Each structure stands twice: as C-alpha cells, then as structure tokens.
Amino acid sequence: MKHHGLIITGASFTYPIGKGFVPEHAVYDAGNWEEMPVRGTGAHRIATHLRNTGKWDIEVVDYLEAWDDEELFQFFETRITKNTKWIGFSVFFTYSIHWAQPIVVKQNRLILHIKEKYPWIKIVVGASKLANVIRHEQVDYFCIGNGELGIVALCDYFTGDAPHPKVKVKVNPFNHIDLEGRQYVIIDCFNDYPAFPHKNPHTSYEERDFIRSNEVLTMELSRGCIFKCTFCDFSPLGVKGDHSRHAENFEEELKENYEKWGVTHYCLSDETANASSEYISKFANIVRKLPFQPQFHGFIRGDLLIRRAKQDWDNMIDMGFTSQSMGIETFNHASGKSINKGFSPLQMQEGLLASAEYFKKNRKTGNHYNQTLTMIAGLPHETFETLDRGGEWLNKYWHNQVNILPLHISQHITDGIDAVSDIDKDPSKYGYTWRDSSALDRVIEDYYYQNWEVMRVLKPNYGLRDMVDDYPNIKLEIREESKERGEETNSRIWVHPSGDYDQIDMLEWTTLFQSDRIIKLGRPESLNGWHMGWYKQLGYDLRETYEKKLPDITKKDVDKYYGFLERYKKNKLNWYK
Numbered sequence: 001m002k003h004h005g006l007i008i009t010g011a012s013f014t015y016p017i018g019k020g021f022v023p024e025h026a027v028y029d030a031g032n033w034e035e036m037p038v039r040g041t042g043a044h045r046i047a048t049h050l051r052n053t054g055k056w057d058i059e060v061v062d063y064l065e066a067w068d069d070e071e072l073f074q075f076f077e078t079r080i081t082k083n084t085k086w087i088g089f090s091v092f093f094t095y096s097i098h099w100a101q102p103i104v105v106k107q108n109r110l111i112l113h114i115k116e117k118y119p120w121i122k123i124v125v126g127a128s129k130l131a132n133v134i135r136h137e138q139v140d141y142f143c144i145g146n147g148e149l150g151i152v153a154l155c156d157y158f159t160g161d162a163p164h165p166k167v168k169v170k171v172n173p174f175n176h177i178d179l180e181g182r183q184y185v186i187i188d189c190f191n192d193y194p195a196f197p198h199k200n201p202h203t204s205y206e207e208r209d210f211i212r213s214n215e216v217l218t219m220e221l222s223r224g225c226i227f228k229c230t231f232c233d234f235s236p237l238g239v240k241g242d243h244s245r246h247a248e249n250f251e252e253e254l255k256e257n258y259e260k261w262g263v264t265h266y267c268l269s270d271e272t273a274n275a276s277s278e279y280i281s282k283f284a285n286i287v288r289k290l291p292f293q294p295q296f297h298g299f300i301r302g303d304l305l306i307r308r309a310k311q312d313w314d315n316m317i318d319m320g321f322t323s324q325s326m327g328i329e330t331f332n333h334a335s336g337k338s339i340n341k342g343f344s345p346l347q348m349q350e351g352l353l354a355s356a357e358y359f360k361k362n363r364k365t366g367n368h369y370n371q372t373l374t375m376i377a378g379l380p381h382e383t384f385e386t387l388d389r390g391g392e393w394l395n396k397y398w399h400n401q402v403n404i405l406p407l408h409i410s411q412h413i414t415d416g417i418d419a420v421s422d423i424d425k426d427p428s429k430y431g432y433t434w435r436d437s438s439a440l441d442r443v444i445e446d447y448y449y450q451n452w453e454v455m456r457v458l459k460p461n462y463g464l465r466d467m468v469d470d471y472p473n474i475k476l477e478i479r480e481e482s483k484e485r486g487e488e489t490n491s492r493i494w495v496h497p498s499g500d501y502d503q504i505d506m507l508e509w510t511t512l513f514q515s516d517r518i519i520k521l522g523r524p525e526s527l528n529g530w531h532m533g534w535y536k537q538l539g540y541d542l543r544e545t546y547e548k549k550l551p552d553i554t555k556k557d558v559d560k561y562y563g564f565l566e567r568y569k570k571n572k573l574n575w576y577k
Helices: 042-051 069-079 102-117 148-158 247-261 277-288 302-308 310-319 333-338 345-362 384-397 439-455 464-470 474-481 484-489 503-521 529-537 542-547 555-573
Strands: 003-010 012-016 033-037 056-061 084-091 122-127 141-144 168-171 183-188 216-219 265-268 295-300 323-329 370-377 402-406 433-435 493-495
Touching: 003 042, 003 069, 003 102, 003 148, 012 529, 042 056, 042 084, 042 122, 042 148, 056 069, 069 102, 069 555, 084 102, 084 148, 102 122, 122 148, 141 148, 148 183, 216 529, 247 277, 265 529, 277 310, 295 302, 295 529, 302 310, 302 323, 302 345, 310 345, 323 529, 345 370, 345 384, 370 384, 370 503, 384 503, 402 503, 439 503, 493 503, 529 542, 529 555
Parallel strands: 003 056, 003 084, 084 122, 122 141, 141 183, 216 265, 265 295, 295 323, 323 370, 370 402
Antiparallel strands: 012 033, 168 183, 433 493
16 A cells, blocks of 8 residues: 655735726725635645655645635545655745744644644645745644655655655754744755756646646746856756756656646746757757647746847747746846846847847747846946836836836845855845834835735825825834834845945835836736736636736636636545545
C-alpha cells in the first residue's frame, strides 16, 4: 500500500471588477478589484514528484479560500487514515513579517484542528521564502525553496527509509518582538537540497483535480535567472549554462494537458523566460509539430527582446509566447546602470514600439498580444524630472499596461535562508539613508495598500495625503500606531541618495501618475497577462479583451466564477462516493 499525504494550497489573485477605473463603477463597496481564490502551482509540482517515486499517493486540495472550515473538516474525514503521514500547506506570496495574512490565519485554524484530531500527522509548510510563512503555528517542518529533493528526503524519513534530513533550527529568525522564543525547523532547499536546474519539471494533474479546458495552468521552461539585478531578492540568481528543461518533457506536458483536459493556455513561472535564444528556438520547434496552438504569458527581459529582435520574435510567435511582462524599471540611463540594467533608454523605447507592432501584426490565429511593463520609482540617480519625463513618454506612446511601484527596500533581519537583494543587504552602498517612520507615514502606507490599491484612482488634483485626511478613522489609526508595539514593529522610511525625496514621496508620485493614466486610458492599469485565466474562465475572447476593449465584469461574472469553485468543492467531497 502506498503512503498517503495531502497538500492544501492557499493562493489568490486580484482581478478587475466592474468597468474597473472609476469608483462609481465598482460592483462592490470595496472597490474595483476583488481577491479571488486560484489554483495552486508548486503543490502540484511536489505532488507529481512524490507520485513518481512510486511510494506515495498525494492529493492536492486547491482554492483554500473558497472552502469554509466545516467543509474542510468534512473533507478530512473522507481522506485521512492511519496511513496518512503528513499534510502540507502551500502559500503564494503571503509576506507575513508584521502580521498574519488572512489565509495564514485560516491555515493556522486548520493546523490546530489536525493536531487535535489526528495527532500522528506531521505538518509541513512550503513556500519560496521563510518570510512568507513566519506566522504559521504548530508546524513540524518548513520546506523553503524549490522543494522536490527536500520533500523526498523528509518523506523517506517519515516512512523509516532514511535518516532524519538535514535541517536548520532557528529561533525567532527575524528578531520580531511578538515571535520571541518561537522555533522553526527548516529544510533549506536553496542550500542543502537545491533542485535547480531541473531538467524535467513536468507537472501532471489527476482526475480528482477537476481541471477544466478553460483554465490557464502554470508551466516552467527553466529554473533560475542568469542575471543579478541589484533590487531582486529571488533565488537562484546568476545561474550558468543551459538551465532549461528537456524538449521531450515539454512536449509531453503540453500534449498530456491538451489530450486529458483540453488545456492550451499557460503562465510561465520562469524568472526570465527569454534568457536564451537557443531554448526559445528549442521550444518553438516543439510547438510547430503540435496539432494545436498553445498560448503563453511570462516574464521576459526587455533588453534581450530588443537586442535579438526578429531572431527571437518569430520563434516566440510560433511558440505562442505573445503575452509578456517586462521589468523595464526606468528610462533614466544612470539609474538603469546602477541596478545592472544599463541598456540605452532610447533603444529600449524604440524597440518596445517595434516589438509591439510586430507581435500584434504577426501573432498566430487564436493567440492574443499583450505586453505589460513594470517600473520602479526611487532608484539611484532618479529625480522628479526624470520620472516625469519617463511618464510623459509612456502616456504618449505606450498604451499597453504599465505598473509603477515605489522602490522596496526590505528591513527585516536576514534569516540566513531567504535570498535578499544587494540593495537590501547594504542600502548605504547605494546612498540610501533612513528616517523614523511617523504615525502619519504608517497610516499613509496602510491607506495605500488597503484602499488606493483597491480603487486605483484619485479625484482630480487630489493626492494620497488628501485621501488619508478623508480616511474616517484617521485619528484612531494614528493613535493606535503610536503605541509602543506599533513603534517596535513598523518599518522605517528610506530617504533617496539625493535627499530630495523619500519613500512616502514615491508612494504619492506613483499613485498620482497611475491614477491619471488610468482615467485617461479608461481601463484598470493593473490588468496584465497574469489575468488571462480570469477572462478565459469567464468566457471572454482574449484578443478582444487585451487588444481592443476591456469587458465590463459584472456581479454575474463573479457569481459564475464562484459557481466553478462550488462545483470543484462538491466534486472533491463526493470523489470517493
């Protein structure tokens, strides 16, 4: 008999609702964006890897946020036996240094229930960073990083087939005031059990996953990034050689998902999906032989796209890789060079326009075109003048999506496991200093993340500080934030090397720029290729959506999506009946 385990995934994505660009068009009082449960990714990769050992029956439970606790307790009753060795919890970008995100609170309730009712079961929490799971409680093991090799070592220990895996035991690794004394047993998959490069990251789904043909699944072409941008805290960085997967299992995965489920659309999890012309050509050659045309969206490097031009463009078009996100970061040359992105801004701008025209004109029937740019406000050598100049170019020439965010410099103490960026390690090397965060600063930050990022628009001639003044609980918030715990746990504010502005000023600049642009374009600026699954599952034509007119998402659409989730839960609960 195979050993049994469960993995429960907690993932959500923020999707556009209503017309999406003015408050009065919002479907909900909360605004024009709604957090929706989505299918997990890493959990299915781990489940596939363990099933392939021949020793394990691993089932994945998706859409955790759509389940209430009683439904999950009922599910556990139908699945858990004395042969169940462990239950895993997977999370997606739940940065939890200062507080437990709602999904973490929910997972902690489930862990408590499992510990009380099924005390023999081990709890394993997996994530790309320890900072994302630091507030999970009663966890036996934290598996951090690409976990294929680490989880096999742990599972072999659970079954008595191997000694205890190598672990690192840390107490309050981020030195946080309300985590004093808390211990973490960590399987470090970055250093002790590295699973990169990975030549066969084929993920297989089962009948009991209830995959629908209109879903957009996640796929890997390669693992790791050949670059080392100074602001990037992903891992692994600076990888050498061909770190792409084998062509054969790429073809097998595409065919399997098409033949079993009818799926043709994918988001790529690669850090840089166009790192090599050779492997773009390799994958394009596979797609040319397929009896169907897939569609891909993924992160690419803009300077590589432009330097190689049609050398890569035709292969990407044949491959169906015509939806792309690019971190351009800045159009100020000195700023770009300071972060290891020193490509000529003029060549970048000309190349972006040329690529946009070429991809849109030549994409395959059934594929759509989309290019989303991300920018960073507050880099070294950046001034208000250079920011304004770059913004003027975007508003005049680039009518695809743009996301501009303030520079983030992490201030939590490194745990020795999570990757940190070069700027995070030593901001002073780049000229950044710090000032104390006032109660008003913290309220502005809170308002930015909890309110503006939902509405995404400001009134004309209206700033973020003006919005905060209208915040109904402003006096209460400031009083609460002034308490000792608030002073201890909230971060400081970076000051730019020029001394001319700081992090709060960049919050203001980005909100004003983005809001003005949203109103001018008449669409939610954060719409990008990662929303492909939202529109496809709701039945909208992706070419119309991304290239012509954004549909008005109504409450009927939202109810339709939740109908998918209810059917998924019902099917899961009735699987063994």
